[in-house]
Amino acid sequence: MEWNDWSIVLVKNIVNPIWLQEPVPWERGKYNYFQNGEVTIDTVERQVNGSLSRYNHPKFRHLHYELKNKITKYFKRTFISVLLLR
16 A cells, blocks of 8 residues: 555444534634634635635534544554554
């Protein structure tokens, strides 16, 4: 395996999908949530006009870091084992 190879990795049971479900809000725009509780709102989401994006939403912040760490650990182990097999 080389880094420039295109691959798909299926990782099962990494998170309970129920944790990711939430009713879609009616608001549209870009919402930035900060750790101090501040929220900034831009009524226009510049990447996809008419859509909603929420960055660092408190409900998902912890889950995001947990998933990031699990995925990082997986790929570090995989890459190290590939290097050792060479």
